[in-house]
Amino acid sequence: MKISVLGAGAIGTMLGGLIRDNDPTCQVVLLGRGPHIQTIRDTGRVQLQGPWPTREVQVIGTDNPADIAGSDIVLVTVKSQATAEAIAAAAPYIDSAIVVSVQNGFNDAALLKHVNEERLVMGITATNVTVPEPGTASLQFNGTIVLGPNAERTNAASATAATKTLEKTGFRVFEEANVEGVRYNKLAINSPGYAASLSQSNFITEAVCHRGWRTAVGKPLADECLRVFDTAGVKLARIPKLPDIRKLRGFFGKLDSPLLGPIVGTGAKLIFNRRPIQFSLYQDLLKGKGTEVDHTLGEIVRLAERNGTTAPYNQMVIDLAREIENRGAGKFFTREEVIDRFRQIESR
Known part of the structure; x- marks a missing residue:
């Protein structure tokens, strides 16, 4: 399974890193910008800190949207104000991937311009993650993730698949009918x-x-x-x-x-x-x-x-x-x- 993270800052890095750490059969691509992603790209790994001994996890860091091609799941964790630009750049490479928004705010309209509603799943995470230095993500509190289908349930199958994938983080993950x-x-x-x-x-x-x-x-x-x-x-x-x-x-x-x-x-x-x-x-x-x-x-x-x-x-x-x-x-x-x-x- 290939999982890509669009906008891999603190939250996205932690989610992608934990998925890879808990399931090494998953290929994880962290797409982003700046020194944080450059460090991950150069070293081929991310350092995860939390209520555990520090972990060094092998992932792919990139600033090229083409590298997400072939993904099964794309996690959107980019800042809300950058959603429209980020999804437009990534859209040619998303193909049939399930796209999961784990963001603050309501960015449904921007995402639906490029993603079919059957493959778009909206959700939130309640956790506290920082980037103390480039290439490192630090978890302050164990997290909870909530996902769910839209009101018409046209994406119900995608919501269930996304929930199962995010359970690999080790966070508490819920599928909630009233995700709004x-x-x-x-x-x-x-x-x-x-x-x-x-x-x-x-x-x-x-x-x-x-x-x-x-x-x-x-x-x-x-x-x-x-x-x-x-x-x-x-x-x-x-x-x-x-x-x-x-x-x-x-x-x-x-x-x-x-x-x-x-x-x-x-x-x-x-x-x-x-x-x-x-x-x-x-x-x-x-x-x-x-x-x-x-x-x-x-x-x-x-x-x-x-x-x-x-x-x-x-x-x-x-x-x-x-x-x-x-x-x-x-x-x-x-x-x-x-x-x-x-x-x-x-x-x-």
Whole structure:
């Protein structure tokens, strides 16, 4: 079996590397750009770090889309804003491969321009992977992958085949009928996570556990996402042990409790001070790279507008991210500046 990864950054490298490591009969091609892929191409291997001894895995690294020809499965893990360009370049070589989007955001329309709906499977992953140096992918938390058929189930066979292939990663993999509901749930979790990234705040210990941030930023974002989804008739789906926006909103409430709050907060800090969650937005802003915030939280804003309402808190995250992009790499706001900007929404 040949498996190719289109846009092999942190997530794509880890998925492809784990598949190859767990099933050496699979040929894995990592397609991407920059020093990371160049290092993999030159060495013929990728280094995988995680809750295991470091692994050296033989894979093919390339920046030539023609090298994915003959693939059985193509995993799309490119940043959302690069989807249209990447799939257009790869389309002549996809042939009859099943194409699986494991991305943030909703990129269905861009992919369907080049891939038949029977062979296109949409999904998400909830994990935390970084590239600490070129040629290396580091897993911070064990991952979960959710895939599923479209509403008409025209791609049901492809969804099942993709699920079986991704089980080779060793992640928890679910096939979910309402995959759209899972994808919107993931967007909603990203919303406060991206807001914490604007100030380089540890999402749990310095943002969620901080009463001022939680009150002015976290809770309004969560409430706004739930309101927009309710207005649009989106039925959220929850997978066991996968982050869930309603569960996060409930966690905010526990932290507000005079009795439970200190206990819950102390436990969270013990865990997440040692293993902080790093959102992709933070990594992109730190490196001065273009972000996909317009394609992720922008989807919530557009969903609101399509249904006659607004999403000013999610729009604020987008606006502040753009400001940091314009400032230059690593020029973040302070937590207090973010809180102040969000409080201004209430006074409009």
